Amino acid sequence: MGEEDKKRADVRPRRVINASGVFIHTNLGRAPLAQASISAIEDYAGGYFDLELELESGKRGHRDRQVEGLLCRLTGAEAGMVVNNNAAGLLLVLSTLASGREVIVGRGELIEIGGSFRLPEVMSAGGAGLTAVGSINHTTVDDYRRAVGERTAAILTCHRSNFYVQGWDERPGLGELSALAQEHTLPLLFDLGSGAIVPEQSLGVETTLAEAISAGADLVMASGDKLLGGPQAGIIVGRAELIARLRKNHLLRALRVGKLTYLALWGLLSAIEEGRGEELPMVRSASRRPQDLKRIAGRLAKKLAEKLGDDYTLSVIPTKAKVGGGALPLLELESFAVLITHKTKTPQELGQAFRRLEPAILGRILKEGFALDVFSLLPGEEREMVQGVGGD
Numbered sequence: 592m593g594e595e596d597k598k599r600a601d602v603r604p605r606r607v608i609n610a611s612g613v614f615i616h617t618n619l620g621r622a623p624l625a626q627a628s629i630s631a632i633e634d635y636a637g638g639y640f641d642l643e644l645e646l647e648s649g650k651r652g653h654r655d656r657q658v659e660g661l662l663c664r665l666t667g668a669e670a671g672m673v674v675n676n677n678a679a680g681l682l683l684v685l686s687t688l689a690s691g692r693e694v695i696v697g698r699g700e701l702i703e704i705g706g707s708f709r710l711p712e713v714m715s716a717g718g719a720g721l722t723a724v725g726s727i728n729h730t731t732v733d734d735y736r737r738a739v740g741e742r743t744a745a746i747l748t749c750h751r752s753n754f755y756v757q758g759w760d761e762r763p764g765l766g767e768l769s770a771l772a773q774e775h776t777l778p779l780l781f782d783l784g785s786g787a788i789v790p791e792q793s794l795g796v797e798t799t800l801a802e803a804i805s806a807g808a809d810l811v812m813a814s815g816d817k818l819l820g821g822p823q824a825g826i827i828v829g830r831a832e833l834i835a836r837l838r839k840n841h842l843l844r845a846l847r848v849g850k851l852t853y854l855a856l857w858g859l860l861s862a863i864e865e866g867r868g869e870e871l872p873m874v875r876s877a878s879r880r881p882q883d884l885k886r887i888a889g890r891l892a893k894k895l896a897e898k899l900g901d902d903y904t905l906s907v908i909p910t911k912a913k914v915g916g917g918a919l920p921l922l923e924l925e926s927f928a929v930l931i932t933h934k935t936k937t938p939q940e941l942g943q944a945f946r947r948l949e950p951a952i953l954g955r956i957l958k959e960g961f962a963l964d965v966f967s968l969l970p971g972e973e974r975e976m977v978q979g980v981g982g983d
Contacts, residue, residue, distance in 0.1 A: 606950035608972045608979075612926055612964030613915035614873055619953070621816040621823070621915075623872045623969060624855060628821060631858030632851055642850050653838060658853060661860035665788050666800040668811070668828035672837060673856065674846040678713060680812040680825030681782055685717030687840045688778060688833070692744035693720040697730040697762060700749040710749065719744065725762075732763040732771055739775050746772050749782040750798070769807025778809040778833060786813035786826060789863055791874045793818060794914070796922060800828055809833060815856055818914070820871045822855040824848055872969060873914075879966075881925040885909075887965045887973065888927035894977045895929060895963075904932045908959075912966035926966035930959060948979045 607619055615621050645652040655672045662671030674680050685694065694714060701723060703709040714721050722743070724734040735746060746768055765781065772779040781803050787793035788800055797818060803811045810833050815824030825846075827837065837843065859871070868874055885907065892905045899905070908930045911923035931941055941961035945952040955962040963976070 608950050608952045608976055609967045609969075610928075610952055610954045610963035610965070610976070612910055612912040612928065612955055612962075612966050614876055614912070614967045615817055615915040616953075616967070617915070622820040624822065625820060625859055625862060625871045627858040627862035627867070627870065628855035629858070631854040631861075635854050636851055640850075642853065654847060654853065657857050658860060661857065661864055662826065662828050665860060665864060666811075666828050667804045668800075669831040670834035671826065671828040672834055673815075673848055673853065674825040674827065674843070675848050675852075676823055677782070677784060677786075677812055677814040677825040679846040680827045681713055682717050683837055683840060683842055683846055684780060684810055684812065684827065685714055685719040686842050687837050688780075689714075689744035690718030693722045693740070693742045694744055694780075695722045695724055695735055695738045695746045697725050697734070697748065698723045699725065699727045699730055699760070699762060700747075700751065702749050702751060728760045730762050732767045735763070735768065735771055739771075739777070743775070743777060745778045745780050747780045747782065750784045765803060765806035765808055769809075772809070773807075778830075779807060781808040781811045783811050783813040785817045786815060786819035788819060788860075789868050791868050791878075792820065792871070794877060794922065800826070804828065815852075818873070819859070820873050821859040822852045824852050824856055876966060876969075877914075877924065881927070884925070884965050885927045887968070888929050891963065891965065891973055891976070892929040895931070895980055898977060898980050899931075902934045906930050908962065910955075910962065910964050910966075912964055924966060926964055928955065928962040928964040930957070930962050932960035945980075950975060950979060952976060952979070 609616055609619055643652050643654045643656070658673060659671045662668065674683055696710070701710050711721050720742070722738050724730060724738045748765065748768055769779050783798060783800065783803055785797050786800070787797045790799065793799050800811055800813055808829065810827060810829035813819065813826045815821040815826055827834065862868070862870060869878065888907045892907050896903065896905045908928055910926045910928045912926040913924070914922060933941060938956045938961045942954055942956050945954055945961070952963070955964055
């Protein structure tokens with residue numbers, strides 16, 4: 592067996608303490624699951640449960656039964672369903688409603704997200720043609736109106752999840768687009784992306800699914816593992832007639848999720864409906880005051896200094912944390928970090944040394960040194976970090 596083969600054979604999941612200051616870290620599995628999701632998996636996944644069986648009638652039911660009611664009550668939608676991620680949701684919607692026809696999209700919303708997701712290509716894969724209107728920074732409802740024709744299947748608006756246009760930037764609101772769509776009996780599709788359900792998850796900035804439905808979107812697509820804070824999933828909510836059509840698409844078989852995803856999502860949505868949204872890891876972390884984070888960083892710096900020895904210098908510095916996961920790219924949250932420098936080691940060498948610990952510790956490389964941002968630490972990880980760190 593060659594060296595590369597040995598490396599591949601030795602790969603296994605490793606615990607990572609996220610001290611990067613990026614909370615929804617794509618390379619670390621995005622949002623950490625809430626206890627409500629973990630408990631649901633523990634309670635049901637070890638045995639059998641009625642995933643797609645209607646116990647009263649004994650007949651087969653659809654897999655979304657347990658979560659659909661929660662999604663409808665939390666968003667105000669008529670119906671809802673789940674696929675394996677938001678890109679899959681968009682692909683299913685386009686394949687079902689617009690294959691062989693045209694979809695109108697504003698030029699300023701022709702998004703591209705890391706990992707080979709480019710909207711025009713996804714539309715092509717779904718069999719839909721693209722009619723781009725307006726300009727990158729200025730699109731009006733009249734631009735959409737002039738583009739409506741016999742081959743138009745839908746109007747699609749997309750959330751700019753990972754970028755902003757600064758300066759003069761004007762686009763029609765959902766209400767305007769909804770009125771136009773109704774005027775021409777077209778469905779208004781909204782790729783929301785980020786997936787916030789309650790205001791606490793939106794951080795007061797993002798549109799929630801309920802707001803999108805209330806504004807007139809006929810179908811809203813969102814991620815389960817971004818601001819929603821659940822498992823990787825694509826959530827689709829909206830008009831019952833359209834959801835019913837999506838369920839009849841044979842492509843759904845390839846895009847459906849398994850029981851663990853449903854259980855994690857059901858546990859999370861149940862907690863939100865019960866008013867326990869503050870228990871969600873991201874909501875809890877984002878609600879902490881800067882002075883609390885500074886106190887945590889100071890305590891951590893003191894304990895790490897005792898373990899690392901005289902060759903290291905530790906101090907507490909202010910930082911700007913990020914939500915991450917392609918959500919809220921310009922939003923910076925006040926935080927604090929432990930800055931570590933060494934007499935001979937570079938910040939890159941310190942970063943590598945911390946990643947080799949068990950559990951691994953992922954920090955931030957700065958010009959000044961190696962930083963451990965406390966914003967993204969979960970409860971108990973401060974103690975784990977100190978226990979795992981030793982001197983040379």
